[in-house]
Ligand SMILES: Nc1ncnc2c1ncn2[C@@H]1O[C@H](COP(=O)(O)OP(=O)(O)OP(=O)(O)O)[C@@H](O)[C@H]1O
């Protein structure tokens with residue numbers, strides 16, 4: 001768990017230190033006070049990038065040329081430190097754990113896994129399938145570094161193959177098809193296993209969250225194991241890119257058996273996503289911290305209490321105001 005974080009020239013924080021509790025930390029403050037910025041900095045400790053998907057240079061406080069994030073965290077009863085430094089003039093990022101430089105940023109993710117939910121999560125239901133694949137990739141990666149590597153390898157293979165398809169280099173495509181298919185089989189296996197594991201729990205929890213209505217998630221791989229990827233080559237050459245494989249798998253959320261994107265209310269969509277996250281936390285118990293940016297904005301009082309009751313690991317939640325009495329909240333940080 002993160003004990004404290006110090007921010008230097010990070011967004012609107014010129015030099016700030018925050019001390020956290022191991023339970024639920026509620027970050028309160030008016031619009032523009034820095035709630036999302038603080039959550040973004042906490043998330044940065046886990047993924048070495050902003051969950052708002054902006055370039056590092058945007059994170060530097062206006063007028064400065066660098067930012068630094070330092071944190072002390074406790075793991076297995078011992079204190080450790082993380083320091084991340086980014087300099088826009090040299091475009092270099094330096095990450096160190098316990099004063100030793102870390103070469104691969106993915107180490108952060110396995111050191112401090114996080115589950116991050118922001119208002120962009122509405123896209124998980126409303127947006128294109130890519131958003132749902134992204135979230136499934138993220139969740140499975142929390143529990144499996146092998147999966148994380150498979151996804152990284154797959155995107156490299158795809159990039160190479162698409163380059164060859166665009167440039168009509170037919171003779172060179174075959175070996176890439178083989179690599180794509182091998183990785184594809186592994187990725188689909190992981191995804192199927194994940195879906196199978198969470199299925200029943202998600203159904204039950206969604207019923208609790210949605211007052212009896214059922215939510216489900218469906219998964220349909222775009223390519224089956226038996227069909228050779230070579231058989232797609234003619235069509236793929238015509239289109240100039242690959243369109244079979246895990247990067248085209250279909251994942252959909254349903255409410256009462258119908259597409260949630262069409263039928264669920266805004267509050268229900270939020271509850272479906274949160275029930276999905278809590279199912280994951282419950283089944284896999286990855287001991288990851290939970291970061292929720294304004295999870296309550298579309299929820300009623302019952303929804304807020306449900307969310308709080310399901311948080312069992314260190315959590316960081318932002319809200320512009322909070323008027324419920326809740327013993328679940330361990331610390332309030334006012335900005
Ligand atoms: N690089 C930066 N340097 C300095 N200030 C910045 C930088 N980036 C953003 N800000 C400012 O930080 C402030 C706080 O932003 P943030 O998104 O954290 O607010 P918030 O508390 O989450 O507000 P809301 O309730 O509206 O979501 C904003 O006023 C924004 O203009």
Ligand SMILES: [Mg+2]
Nearest residue numbers: 035036037293
């Ligand atoms: Mg905000």
